[in-house]
Amino acid sequence: MFMAIENKKISQIVIEQIQEMIMKGELKDGDQLPPERVMTEQFQIGRPALREALKALEVLGLVERRHGLGNYIVNNVESNFFKPLSLSFKLNNGNVQEVLQLRYLIETFTVREAAKSATPNDVASLKQKQLQMMQAETPAEKSECDRNFHFEIARICNNSLILLTFENASYLLENFIDQTVHLSYFTKEDSIELIYEEHQKIIDAIEKKDEEAAVSFIVSHLDNIRPDLLHQI
Structure with a gap:
């Protein structure tokens, strides 16, 4: 699903890959992302870098963390404070x-x-x-x-x-x-x-x-x- 990361700031590349998958229609509003353990294996990165990327995507209004359920793609961009x-x-x-x-x-x-x-x-x-x-x-x-x-x-x-x-x-x-x-x-x-x-x-x-x-x-x-x-x- 995701590609391993090389030679760039790790969290930024995670953000770019997820954004690109949204633009290509591979990820849609309401889709659940894989568990963090699986994503770290696919990206070949540590969990702190993954969580940094997910937190940034949450701030952008693209990802929502649901307690006990995982991370989901959402469309909160237009209501987000970031302009x-x-x-x-x-x-x-x-x-x-x-x-x-x-x-x-x-x-x-x-x-x-x-x-x-x-x-x-x-x-x-x-x-x-x-x-x-x-x-x-x-x-x-x-x-x-x-x-x-x-x-x-x-x-x-x-x-x-x-x-x-x-x-x-x-x-x-x-x-x-x-x-x-x-x-x-x-x-x-x-x-x-x-x-x-x-x-x-x-x-x-x-x-x-x-x-x-x-x-x-x-x-x-x-x-x-x-x-x-x-x-x-």
Whole structure:
């Protein structure tokens, strides 16, 4: 099942082999890994190195240790606190403009797909999130509702890879949206009302299944963001 390890940091190679087997479909969500004794024999490594690798995979959300049962492949990556895309972006000195470009790229696609496939329940969910934002009392609460609104559109488009990208970049997007909503709330009396109006136009276009209008409204919505007024992400 596993290959013996040579000439590299032992635990890292174990991690890479298990990740590669997941990518090839040889290991799937819910699969039980062999007992640790068997894995040490197959890898030809000591138990401390194996446990170090399994612990790292657990932190990544790929392995779960179940007491008395063993180690299992799981899909806890998307709920995991580790956000490699956000961390890499920060370490590469990414800027606010790049985050806005990512939003244009993702959201013009997701809103078009949402307009194609949204069900009445999906539209009702968007309307509920819009209402929650309008009823929220603080800028922080409104920011959370705004994030939920945009993430819901990504969910409706029914593309798991895009949704995972959105979630993986969640720290960057949350920070960006927080600042945008705070600026709207504090700079002009009617700025937050403009966000509500833009959201409503997007909802209406999705409900009417008008793809071009939905894209046009999301572009207008993003065009109103002033990245020059935002702090570094």
